[in-house]
Amino acid sequence: TIQACLFDLDGVIVDTAKYHYIAWKELANELGFDFTETDNERLKGVSRMASLDILLEIGGLTFDDEKKQQLATRKNDRYVEYITRMQADEVLPGAKDFLTELRAAGIQTALGSASKNAPTILERVGLTPYFDAIIDGNSTSKAKPDPEVFLKGAEALGVKPANCVVFEDAEAGVEAALAGGMKCVGIGSPLVLAKANLVVDGLHQMNVALLRKSFSQTT
Ligand code: G6P
Numbered sequence: 001t002i003q004a005c006l007f008d009l010d011g012v013i014v015d016t017a018k019y020h021y022i023a024w025k026e027l028a029n030e031l032g033f034d035f036t037e038t039d040n041e042r043l044k045g046v047s048r049m050a051s052l053d054i055l056l057e058i059g060g061l062t063f064d065d066e067k068k069q070q071l072a073t074r075k076n077d078r079y080v081e082y083i084t085r086m087q088a089d090e091v092l093p094g095a096k097d098f099l100t101e102l103r104a105a106g107i108q109t110a111l112g113s114a115s116k117n118a119p120t121i122l123e124r125v126g127l128t129p130y131f132d133a134i135i136d137g138n139s140t141s142k143a144k145p146d147p148e149v150f151l152k153g154a155e156a157l158g159v160k161p162a163n164c165v166v167f168e169d170a171e172a173g174v175e176a177a178l179a180g181g182m183k184c185v186g187i188g189s190p191l192v193l194a195k196a197n198l199v200v201d202g203l204h205q206m207n208v209a210l211l212r213k214s215f216s217q218t219t
């Protein structure tokens, strides 16, 4: 039986991908090159410094570590400006209802995000109380596709990986869930998330009955 659901944040619970994109694009433009939405797909689920490395690779630029820290800080300062203005209505459709339904069904919930800004975002949109555990970029050292973030979430809840379902919009996140021995529901394109056990457009398509039906074979 499914005892816990673990959620990625960006692109699953809230649409912060657009703020990450704007902030990275502004940095790229300052450095003299363009950064497209297609390029941005490569940054989803990827840590801040790894994202910067990809961005600089796209621009064909190399910098020393000190300069890279400065650039990452500049991007994050901008990103923080956007997220501190977020409102409760920026929670993606269906997310709050599904979290509420899980609670009522006695299924535990955890956040599993690479973002160091995750606690700020949850506070801004009023979702902090909906999670039994919060694992984020401040409490992990290995980035997805490493399963660390989800394994720590399962551990915090006291649930075996086999009894967990992860919700993810990034390919690296789907890989992390499966590598951790968990089930995975992809949020987004079935082409990009082909490895997931089930793919839906968003949490508005999820409910406990569908969850149980899809994963009833687990023990
Ligand atoms: C999530 C997002 C990534 C982001 C990463 C780190 O995984 O999908 O796009 O780079 O978090 O976020 P942070 O807020 O710590 O820079």
Ligand code: MG
Pocket: 008, 009, 010, 011, 012, 044, 045, 168, 169, 170, 173
């Ligand atoms: Mg994501």
